[in-house]
Amino acid sequence: MKEFWQQTVLTPLRELGQQALSSLSSLVGVLILILLGLVVGWLAKELVYRALRLLQFDRFCDRLGVGPEIERLGVARSCSYLAGQVVQGIIILTALLAGLNAMRSPWTQNLVERFFLYLPHLLAALVILVLGTLISRFLGRSVLIAAVNENMPSARLLASLTRIFVMALTIVAALDELGISRTTIIVTFAILFGGLVTAAAIAFGLGARELARDLLQSQFRPRRGPEVEDQTRHL
């Protein structure tokens, strides 16, 4: 009876207790790692923020146009502070993943491994998207202002096309970095872009022949009739 009691009740209970103890120690380890991550993350954030302030990073971002864009999104934080927060986030995430890894479960270990393998691609895609968006806006604005100052009639169209083209390239590059059906994306982009240009050319040629002729004439033929000479000296 005693043996039966030992085998059916006490041993499973002891094993359960050992497993619970082991899980608890893993859980405590995870909690300690997360706590450590929070503290180190906070310290790193403060350090990065103060260092970037000293290096006048905010002014640099303002010059690039990043600062005002962030402000326009309703974020009332400086670029230095946001950079510090990004570093803090990365450290906390790393600590969390290290904690999961410490649980020694095959599922969590697999998850952590795959995440770390994919992380560089994710970050690169994010950087590409942010830079591409900024560049598309900058170039679009450059083209718009230059075209208006040159009295080109289709200034807004040119600016929009510039922005769309740069954004399309950016999205293709970002998706390519993420490894999402590369060939399909490139072929789709080529077909779409080529198709759009062809469609626009045909539509313009057939539907607006007169307009096309007038536009080309105004661009390449010298203007007829006398025009008042302008000798204004601005400075």
Place this chain on the structure above:
Amino acid sequence: MAEEILKEHVKEELSALGPVEIIVGIPSYNNAQTIGHVVKAAQAGLLNYFPDRKALIVNSDGGSKDGTPQVVEQTSVDAHSLMLVSHPLYPVHRLTTPYHGLPGKGSAFRTLFRIAEVAQARALAVVDADLRSITPEWFHLLLQPLLALEFDYVAPYYKRHKYDGTITNSIVYPLTRVLYGRRICQPIGGEFGISGRLAGHFLRRDVWNTDVARYGIDIWMTTTAIAENFKVCQSYLGAKIHDPKDPGSDLSAMLVQVVGSVFSLMETYDSVWRNVLGSLPAPLLGFPFEVGLGPMPINVQRTLASFQQGVRDLLPIYEKVLTLQQLRELEACAAQPMHQFVLEDELWVAVIYSFALAYHRRVFDREHLVRSITPLYLGWVTSFARQTENETPAQVDARIERLCLVYEQLKPYLINQWPLKTGEKR
């Protein structure tokens, strides 16, 4: 230790020369056609008006390819003129040196300031090398206030055609006047008289690797002299006729260089101009004689079309800069036919103040911001040309004065909207 910008041979020449009382500086770049005349005028002016003072003419050349320095070397004073003037106690020396650092007028001035410091000069006159209307009297008018009246800065005052200097009249003069409280009508004139004391002060400022060295030197000097309470005056030089600039020169680039510099200086001196209300006239020296000015045709159809297109196509940009009321008023203005077209002074001034504020707040790229003023400025030119078509020079002057008063009346708006400090957010 300060960076030495003078080449060894220049320092040796200056050392051999000893202290000099007056320096005439002529920055140049490919001005072989005109610089000979300018050098002759300088020599004649120095011999005629300052015969007993030791003087030096310095040509600071920016690497001309047309033999400009050689022309300076070969230019000699006409023997008869020399005789007619007087016998100088000291000969007028010449020195040619390429200017140091960034290519640009500011770098030439820096070289001249350093030469003035080494030579212990009391007065420095700087004139453009492309002048055709310069006379020996100009040097008297630029130097005498420094030597005899103890002024530190002499700005030029010219008689100009009403369509000559429209950026100056619509933005640079009124804004400089309203900000710093001194009425210097030609703050970017090109000819200046500078005391040795002020030249040394300019030299020690840490601006020589900025846009000041490239193109913003004129407005920087004028603003610094006024804002830092140096004694300033104007000298009447008559008409200014110089070589026509490159006809392809970009108007929006001019605005970036000049108006961008004014906006940038507003940040440097915001603690000064926030406390200035109203303005005082700067003393005008010399006899303001009348000069004949040739016609200057203006194509108002084209300037109006540029304005209308700008208001239509740059709306997404203006929406980030201007208030809703200003936008509505600009749209209403753009809808006017030519024969009724008027851009009211109040609207124009409010627009310029809004752009200055947007520049300070870095609403977007600063060069884009200033370039986008171009169509609006052409709107002002159209309105000004239409209104002054049949007006006399005195009536035109009165119109500019009214514009300046509007700038002064609306200054409290600028002060209230100007953020006290930037970059304070965490």
